[in-house]
Amino acid sequence: MSTDKILIAGFGGQGVLFLGKILANMALQLDKEVSWLPSYGPEMRGGTANCSVIISDSPIGSPIVTEPDCLIAMNLPSLLKYEDIVSKGGKIFIDSALITEKSKREDVNAYYIPATKIAIDLGYPKLSNMVLLGKIIKEFEDFNLDTVKAVLETTIPPKKQDLLKANLEAITAGYNY
Amino acid sequence: MAKKVLMKGNEAIAEAAILAGCRHYFGYPITPQTEIAAYLSKRMPKIGGTFLQAESEIAAINMVYGVAATGKPVMTSSSSPGISLKGEGISYLAGADLPALIVNVQRGGPGLGGIQPSQSDYFQATKGGGHGDYHMIVLAPSSVQEMASLTVKAFELAGKYRMPVMMLADGTLGQMMEPVSLDIKEAEKFDTSWALTGTQMKRKHNIVNSLSLIPEELEQLNFERFKKYEIIKENETMYEEYLTEDAEICIVAFGIAARVAKNAVNSAREKGIKVGMIRPITLWPFPKKPLYDLSDKVHTFISVELSMGQMIEDVELAIRCKKPVMLCNRAGGCIPSPEDVLAAIEKANKNGGAL
Amino acid sequence: MIVFEKPKSLVDIPMHYCPGCTHGIIHRLVAEVIDELGIEGKTIGVAPVGCAVMAYNYFACDMIEAAHGRAPAVATGIKRANPENIVFSYQGDGDLASIGMAETVHSAARNENITIIFVNNAIYGMTGGQMAPTSLPGQVTQTSPYGRDVKTAGFPVKVCEMLKELDGPEYLERVAVNNVVNVKKAKKAIKKAFTNQLENKGFSLIEVLSSCPTNWGMTPDDALKWIDTNMIPYYPLGVYKDRSAQNKEKEEL
Structure with a gap:
């Protein structure tokens, strides 16, 4: 029985909630219990946004993540605010294109991915969240590229299939980084 | 069992309401429940239903009162400050013995308060909220799945007992997503011979009303309503x-x-x-x-x-x-x-x- | 030969209105129109809070009692649920132009396919003669004992004039029931308002200038005269909006 408590944090507009949604849908594909809880408030655009995702083999009690096993930090304020509460032995994914500092935690696994730069280089400047997702998929046993492909195919409307290609490219780039 | 889908609690209420047979929704935007209105504004026009963004919470609950008087399933939703405005209409629904679903996705108060989750409308929901001797059945879901299943239950209870039912949720439940099975049957239907449909010149006119100026008569109406409440206590308590x-x-x-x-x-x-x-x-x-x-x-x-x-x-x-x-x-x-x-x-x- | 009959869509019971009150006339006009159009079986009426609060006992069609000012919202709900029914509200000035102003304006703006009979007698009757949103400047009431002072109590609300600026409503007319000629005109207007709904044209409101001898402190006869001398000059009678007629005129040009 395992439970993963994931906290994703960044600026509004970086795709924090969407990244969480894809993770939650992947968990659903794998028949796991899952909860997705966004911060909501007046910070619709440009402010800070975060999102808690819990993935578990057993029913989920509180959907609120107070001690994440996994933090995805998409900007510096998020890293500073949340790195202390990551559980021992947990994971921190850091967009190193935007965050030049290193995590001060030595008891966690930190992954540095210049996600924003990779996304810009690919020609998809808005898809840094998907680049990070690629790396997350690589580091989580349960996930693989097939799962995310299946999820994206159902999440992205048929009319916007060019988006599917772009998302998969960004994810693959992160996965292979 | 049907395949599960990920849905926000607010959306689960909205979709379950449609599956339960509700075709009329009236609301006014307020965080953190606006997804219900947004969802129904997309769906209702495509299935021949009514979505109407009213000019106020007060107007919305009175539109609900109008539909309820026709015997059709109807709902509104809001969050704490908006529910206070609906208090008048809820009291009238109770006084006229009309079925309706009112969803309160609570936020912190009093006053304008905040927009984060709260349960501080417990007194308002369970002890009255509006004026007069009345109760609503108050349902408290604790998962997205329950938000869906209790929505159907709410329509059934409202119809069965001819009274307003409140779903008392909160901002967290409204905003969170969980897998939900939408294997939902239409809500059971109940006698609506009391409803306003036009007499068709076949019966005496029906009157939907909460006014009763003779104290002894009004007292009797209250006695009868409270007898109904005793039956509900006996049969419908859930935990x-x-x-x-x-x-x-x-x-x-x-x-x-x-x-x-x-x-x-x-x-x-x-x-x-x-x-x-x-x-x-x-x-x-x-x-x-x-x-x-x-x-x-x-x-x-x-x-x-x-x-x-x-x-x-x-x-x-x-x-x-x-x-x-x-x-x-x-x-x-x-x-x-x-x-x-x-x-x-x-x-x-x-x-x-x-x- | 029958020379006088009670309309079939009025219930044969005594009304509670004061002697000389014109509510009875207006009830009768509405009922006659319902009879003439043969729509009693599909009509649903919405009663207000105010003197006409018990109108639900008087009209033989299905009736509902609304909260104060909310009749247009209640009528909206009924009409949306049962578009095949004919839905009318019957409201006074406090109900429609004060506490229910938002519901009035927005049902008009939406061009809800409903009919509103708006009885303007420039006073709150049921509660005993307080100042109404339509009380005239200088008018003495229980809550404007020195006469309505527009500096502190503001100006009367001219409902037809205000609503006609909206794109929404189909038909707006102000009539009076203070003499035979005006009563006949009022009936014609009310019939038009119901016919518009039958033809799915949308929102029709008929403002009826009415008397309140009891709270105006006048004899019924003087009260009818007061409508001529004081109310009509401030609230001119006539059609304020008739979209279909206006459209037809445009087409002909």
Whole structure:
């Protein structure tokens, strides 16, 4: 029985909630219990946004993540605010294109991915969240590229299939980084 | 069972309402429940239903009153400040014995308050809110799945007993996504011979009304309504019992608080503390009997709430103050953590029922 | 030969209105129109809070009692649920132009396919003669004992003039029931308002200038005269909006 408590944090507009949604849908594909809880408030655009995702083999009690096993930090304020509460032995994914500092935690696994730069280089400047997702998929046993492909195919409307290609490219780039 | 889909609690209410057979929705935007309106504004026009963004909460609830008088399933939704505005209409629905669903996705108050989750409309929902002698059935979901299933239940109860039913959720439940099965049947239908459909010149006119100027007559109407309430107390009280068989401490919590508390109960059990939980699913009628039955076995009750302590009064009444009831709470949009609840359990365990 | 009959869509019971009150006339006009159009079986009426609060006992069609000012919202709900029914509200000035102003304006703006009979007698009758939103400047009432002072109590609300600026409503007319000629005109207007709904044209409101001898402190006869001398000059009679007619005119040009 395992439970993963994931906290994703960044600026509004970086795709924090969407990244969480894809993770939650992947968990659903794998028949796991899952909860997705966004911060909501007046910070619709440009402010800070975060999102808690819990993935578990057993029913989920509180959907609120107070001690994440996994933090995805998409900007510096998020890293500073949340790195202390990551559980021992947990994971921190850091967009190193935007965050030049290193995590001060030595008891966690930190992954540095210049996600924003990779996304810009690919020609998809808005898809840094998907680049990070690629790396997350690589580091989580349960996930693989097939799962995310299946999820994206159902999440992205048929009319916007060019988006599917772009998302998969960004994810693959992160996965292979 | 149908395949599960990920949905926000607010969306689950909206979709379940459609599946239950509701084709009329009236609302006014307010955080954190606006997804219900947004979802229904997309769906209703495509299935021949009504979505109407009213000029105010007051207008919305009175449009609900109008549809309800025709005997058709109808709903509105809002969040705390908006529910206060609907109070008048809710009282009229109760006074005219009309069925309707009112969803309150609560936020912190009083006043404009905040937009973060809260349970501080417990008194308003269970003790009246509007004027006069009346009750609503109050349903408290604690998962997205329950938000869907209790929506259907709400329409059935409203129709069966001809009265307003409130779904009392909160911002967290409204905003969170969980897998939900939408294997939902249309709500059971009930007699609507009292409804306004036009006489078609075949019957005497029906009058939907809450005015009664002769005190003895109005008293009689109240007596009859309260007889109905007694039947509801008897037949419709719902709750979940969790690990209470050997419990020495009993948590009482509903909605999101119950989910947080469940984590704490599990942690405490791992530490060998005999704690269980009663989760009221109907807040009115309140599950008095199971609490009273436990009051001999349990040395302490703990009411976990996202308010300054409102349900705690019903817990004390239910157990007739036989045992101490502790309050473990946060307010104003804050949520107690499992650690907060665990600390309360450990304190209760240490004190062993001493005040 | 029958020379006088009670309309079939009025219930044969005594009304509670004061002697000389013109509510009875207006009830009768509405009922006659319902009879003439043969729509009693499919009509649903919405009663207000105010003197006409018990109108639900008087009209033989299905009736509902609304909260104060909310009749247009209630009518909206009924009409949306049952578009095949004919839905009318019957409201006074306090109900429609004060506490229910938002519901009035927005049901008009939406061009809800409903009919509103708006009885303007420039006073709150049911509660005993307080100042209404339509009380005239200088008018003495229980709550404007020195006469309505527009500096502190503001100006009367001219409902037809105000609503006609909206694109929404189909038909707006102000009539009076203080003499035979005006009563006949009022009936024609009310019939038009119901016919518009039958033809799915949308929102029609007929403002009826009415008397309140009891609270005006006048004899019924003087009260009818007061409508001519004081009310009509401030609230001119006539059609304020008739979209279909206006459209037809445009087409002909």
